[in-house]
Amino acid sequence: MEGRKKGIELHLKGYPICPGVAIARPFFFQTPEENVPEFSVPHEKIDDEVKRYYRALKNSRKDLLFLQTRLKKEGGVEAADILDSHIEMMRDPMMTEQVEEEIRSKKKNTEYAFKSVILEYEQKFSKINDNFFQERVKDFQDISRRVIGHLRKVGKCSLTTLSRACIVFAHELSPSNTVEARTDLIEAFVTRSGAETSHVAIIARAKGIPFVSNVDFPDLSLSLPPQVIVDGEVGEVIINPNKETIRFFQQKIDQRKSEIKGLRKSRILAPSTSDGVKMHLSANVEMDDDYAPLLEYGAEGIGLFRTEYLYLAHDTFPSEDEQFLVYKKMVESVGEYASIIRTFDIGGDKLGNVHISRYEKNPYLGCRAIRLMLRERAIFKTQIRAILRASAFGELAIIFPMISGVAELRSAKEVIEEVKSDLLQEGVPFARKIPIGCMIEVPSAAVTADLLAKECDFFSIGTNDLVQYALAVDRGNPSMSYLYNPADPSILRMIKMVVDEAKKANIAVSVCGEVAADPHFVPLLLGMGIHELSLSPSSIPIIKNVIRHLSIVEAQKLAAHALTLTTPLEVEEALLALYQTIASRFSSS
Numbered sequence: 001m002e003g004r005k006k007g008i009e010l011h012l013k014g015y016p017i018c019p020g021v022a023i024a025r026p027f028f029f030q031t032p033e034e035n036v037p038e039f040s041v042p043h044e045k046i047d048d049e050v051k052r053y054y055r056a057l058k059n060s061r062k063d064l065l066f067l068q069t070r071l072k073k074e075g076g077v078e079a080a081d082i083l084d085s086h087i088e089m090m091r092d093p094m095m096t097e098q099v100e101e102e103i104r105s106k107k108k109n110t111e112y113a114f115k116s117v118i119l120e121y122e123q124k125f126s127k128i129n130d131n132f133f134q135e136r137v138k139d140f141q142d143i144s145r146r147v148i149g150h151l152r153k154v155g156k157c158s159l160t161t162l163s164r165a166c167i168v169f170a171h172e173l174s175p176s177n178t179v180e181a182r183t184d185l186i187e188a189f190v191t192r193s194g195a196e197t198s199h200v201a202i203i204a205r206a207k208g209i210p211f212v213s214n215v216d217f218p219d220l221s222l223s224l225p226p227q228v229i230v231d232g233e234v235g236e237v238i239i240n241p242n243k244e245t246i247r248f249f250q251q252k253i254d255q256r257k258s259e260i261k262g263l264r265k266s267r268i269l270a271p272s273t274s275d276g277v278k279m280h281l282s283a284n285v286e287m288d289d290d291y292a293p294l295l296e297y298g299a300e301g302i303g304l305f306r307t308e309y310l311y312l313a314h315d316t317f318p319s320e321d322e323q324f325l326v327y328k329k330m331v332e333s334v335g336e337y338a339s340i341i342r343t344f345d346i347g348g349d350k351l352g353n354v355h356i357s358r359y360e361k362n363p364y365l366g367c368r369a370i371r372l373m374l375r376e377r378a379i380f381k382t383q384i385r386a387i388l389r390a391s392a393f394g395e396l397a398i399i400f401p402m403i404s405g406v407a408e409l410r411s412a413k414e415v416i417e418e419v420k421s422d423l424l425q426e427g428v429p430f431a432r433k434i435p436i437g438c439m440i441e442v443p444s445a446a447v448t449a450d451l452l453a454k455e456c457d458f459f460s461i462g463t464n465d466l467v468q469y470a471l472a473v474d475r476g477n478p479s480m481s482y483l484y485n486p487a488d489p490s491i492l493r494m495i496k497m498v499v500d501e502a503k504k505a506n507i508a509v510s511v512c513g514e515v516a517a518d519p520h521f522v523p524l525l526l527g528m529g530i531h532e533l534s535l536s537p538s539s540i541p542i543i544k545n546v547i548r549h550l551s552i553v554e555a556q557k558l559a560a561h562a563l564t565l566t567t568p569l570e571v572e573e574a575l576l577a578l579y580q581t582i583a584s585r586f587s588s589s
Contacts, residue, residue, distance in 0.1 A: 016235035020210030267298035291333035301337030303534025323386035331394025369402030399437035453505035463513025527559030
């Protein structure tokens, strides 16, 4: 702390999530309950504090009743039922009277008294090894966020209110926080927790925002440093950088901008190997945004539109017309190129602001993605209607996430046929033949790829989830990150199995996970028979450059060799060796 007062340069190490370098002032992002004030209240003001508490409860219940009505209209009956329990908990006289007693007896402010009581309940319930009581802990946490938000008059916590360029420091970021991030104002993210393949990380990479996680940064809010530096390449954060350090990193920023500018000029060049084998590079998209930059980066259409972020960025599921306008704008913007729309992939680390399912002990293995949509049919059919209506304005395809077997795929296809029938009866125009795809993210889908290939028009391998489920590793758990490795021989064999079955069935297969943007991994994918990649737009020039300096023969030799190796380290060494050869050709071309 003394060092910071004197302006001494402080270097902090973390985990590199998203590459890039940034220099800016820090901004400390906190949710309302993260920093609950504690102060004494004069005796004559106690009644006012109690009234403030009951007013916050009333406003919180109003929020939930309004949300409940919206959910029921959208078909989320079970989700609406959950809110009943939250409303009843806020009416529970035992809890409310305990908070009032805390305010009166200890003469403390309402926020502190309320948080103290809630923490007491959380601690009691956390000790009971029963799913029901573990769910109640999360209910209390949710109620706490809402009530304290009203007490502190901050409402929904958001990054949209920033007015100056800054580097955001936070304990943790949610996908909805990251979705809201403006790239013209947010230079970088620094968090105390977070994993490389979390959806927050994916969004940050898609937006091109440098990101370092697992940084044990001190509370600098009392003596705010004028500038900090984030190096997302190596995972370093520098507090109070001196002039020499700033000059060094500014040169890195300028050099990177120059390199990107040069790579962008290659957008008119085909992503073909040195011996003429064509690759197809399309963009992963999370937001309803300006699609022109995608084409500037050289994207050949949209290979994956993650529609769940339309939900995560708001407080409710978007209506049919709202979705239709988004999808219509997208297909019209990319012109002759195709757009692949993935149906809502809600669950896991993508939960957002609306309760859509009962709390689950392990949401990654619970009711998420296609499982949730097949249960919440009204929401699912609304989305399919919007997609089909947009198909009248351009070329698009539909892909289902988290398919675990043929039965699920057939059920999802039945919903499409039902919606088609409805639209025909209503006289609403739509494309009669829309390609239907299946995400390969679950080991059971990879193993039954031969059966699934007969039921759909294309595959897309989502390596992020496939690695997590195949290796039984929570990709959001930093302590397990050493086990999460797409170079594991089991993953390579699964990918090869899926590619071979797709080839037999004469259907297309692509990769849309983070490995599609990894310059070391792409030659291996090409060698295994992958000719289509979907990746973050900003990565396309880099990957195109790798492909253009590689021959198909080299890629196939690498794949044949890698499939004989026994450990992830051996595979990584083989990938690095070929990449170093490819990189040596960059300067000579």
